[in-house]
Amino acid sequence: MLWLTLEWVAGIVGLMFISYGLLPSDPGGAGIIKIVKELIGVDAFRVLFVSCGLLLIGGSVYRNFYSHSALKAELRTALDDLNSDNVHVRLYAIEEILSISRKSRRLHPRAMQALASYVRSRFPVQQISGRVVSVSRRRFGRPQADTRHEREPDKHKFAQELHNRPRSEAAIDAKEAVCAIAKRRRFFDDPRVWIDLSETFLPSISLKGFKIGQVSFAGAFLSYARFDKSDLRSAGFDGATLNDASFESADLRNASFFGCLAHRIYLDGADLRDASFFGADLYDACIQKADARRASFFAANLWRLDGGTTNFAGADFDSSNLEGANLLHAKGLKKAQIFREHGFGAKVDKNTRLPWSTDKELRASGLIH
Incomplete structure (x- = not known):
C-alpha cells in the first residue's frame, strides 16, 4: 500500500x-x-x-x-503516561501511541517496541503458578492417569483464576496494547525485526480478524485465546501454551509452533502450509478442512488428532505419535509419509485411522500387535 x-x-x-x-x-x-x-x-x-x-x-x-x-x-508524552496509576490515562496513551505510529514510518518501530515492552513488563507469564504454565505431560500418548487425577482438584481453581484476571486493570490495558499492535500499519514494519510479546500472560485474548504478522508469542500463556481469521504468517508460538486456543480459518503459513503445549487446539480451515509443529503437543487437536501441505509435525504428539479432510500433501510425520488419530478422509496423505524405514516413521496403533489402512494391514506391517 x-x-x-x-x-x-x-x-x-x-x-x-x-x-x-x-x-x-x-x-x-x-x-x-x-x-x-x-x-x-x-x-x-x-x-x-x-x-x-x-x-x-x-x-x-x-x-x-x-x-x-x-x-x-x-x-x-504518551510513553510517560503509560506509567500513570490511572487506567484511563494508560488506555488513552495506548491509543495515542497507535495513532502516532500510523502517521510516522520513522516512529513506528519505536512505538510498537514500546507497546510490546509495556505488555511484557505489565503482564509477565511468571505471575501465574508454574503448575499452569508448565503442565506435566508425556511427550507421546495420553497423559498418565495419576497425572490427570493429580491435576483435577486444581482445575476449577485455574478456571476461576483465568476468569478473574482479565477483569483486572492490568489485564485491560495490557490487552488493549496487544490489540493496538495488531492494528498497526504492517507495511511500516521492518521485516528484519519481530515484535516481541514472548513470556506474556494473555489467556482468553481475542484477536479475531487482525493482520498480526511477524510477532513472537514464544513462551506466552495463550490458553482459550481466539485468533480466528487472523493473518499470522511467520508468527512465532515456540514453547507457548495454547490449550483450547482457536485458529479457525487463520493464515498460519510459515508460522512456528516448536515445542508448544496445545491440547485441544482448534485449527479448522486454517492455512498451515509450511508451518512447523516440531515437537509440539497437539493432544486431541482438531485440524479439519485445513491446508497443511508441507507442514512439519516431526516428533509431535498427535494423539487422537481429528484430521477431517485436511490436505496433508508433503507433510512431515517422522517420529510423530498418531495413536488414535483419525486421518481416514485426509487428502494428499501417502504411505511413505507415515511408514518410514529404520524406525523413523510415525507411531500408530489399532485406533489409528488412515485413508488406505486396515487393522490387518497394520498388523502385517508390524506397526501394531
Whole structure:
C-alpha cells in the first residue's frame, strides 16, 4: 500500500515544477499557462516555475521536519503516561501511541517496541503458578492417569483464576496494547525485526480478524485465546501454551509452533502450509478442512488428532505419535509419509485411522500387535 502525506505530494509537485521550468526548449502550454508566458516572457516564466517548485519543496521539507518533531514529542508524552496509576490515562496513551505510529514510518518501530515492552513488563507469564504454565505431560500418548487425577482438584481453581484476571486493570490495558499492535500499519514494519510479546500472560485474548504478522508469542500463556481469521504468517508460538486456543480459518503459513503445549487446539480451515509443529503437543487437536501441505509435525504428539479432510500433501510425520488419530478422509496423505524405514516413521496403533489402512494391514506391517 502506498502512503503519501501532504508533504510528500507537495515535494513531488515541486520537482515537477522545477523540471518543467528547466526544460531546454521552450516549454509549451495551453490556456492560462500560455497567457502568463506571453505576458511575462519565456525567461521570467521559467524563473516563476522554478521558484514555485523550490518553494513547494522547501515547505515540504520544513513541514515534514516540524511534523516529525511534534509527533516525537507527543510520543514521548504518551510513553510517560503509560506509567500513570490511572487506567484511563494508560488506555488513552495506548491509543495515542497507535495513532502516532500510523502517521510516522520513522516512529513506528519505536512505538510498537514500546507497546510490546509495556505488555511484557505489565503482564509477565511468571505471575501465574508454574503448575499452569508448565503442565506435566508425556511427550507421546495420553497423559498418565495419576497425572490427570493429580491435576483435577486444581482445575476449577485455574478456571476461576483465568476468569478473574482479565477483569483486572492490568489485564485491560495490557490487552488493549496487544490489540493496538495488531492494528498497526504492517507495511511500516521492518521485516528484519519481530515484535516481541514472548513470556506474556494473555489467556482468553481475542484477536479475531487482525493482520498480526511477524510477532513472537514464544513462551506466552495463550490458553482459550481466539485468533480466528487472523493473518499470522511467520508468527512465532515456540514453547507457548495454547490449550483450547482457536485458529479457525487463520493464515498460519510459515508460522512456528516448536515445542508448544496445545491440547485441544482448534485449527479448522486454517492455512498451515509450511508451518512447523516440531515437537509440539497437539493432544486431541482438531485440524479439519485445513491446508497443511508441507507442514512439519516431526516428533509431535498427535494423539487422537481429528484430521477431517485436511490436505496433508508433503507433510512431515517422522517420529510423530498418531495413536488414535483419525486421518481416514485426509487428502494428499501417502504411505511413505507415515511408514518410514529404520524406525523413523510415525507411531500408530489399532485406533489409528488412515485413508488406505486396515487393522490387518497394520498388523502385517508390524506397526501394531
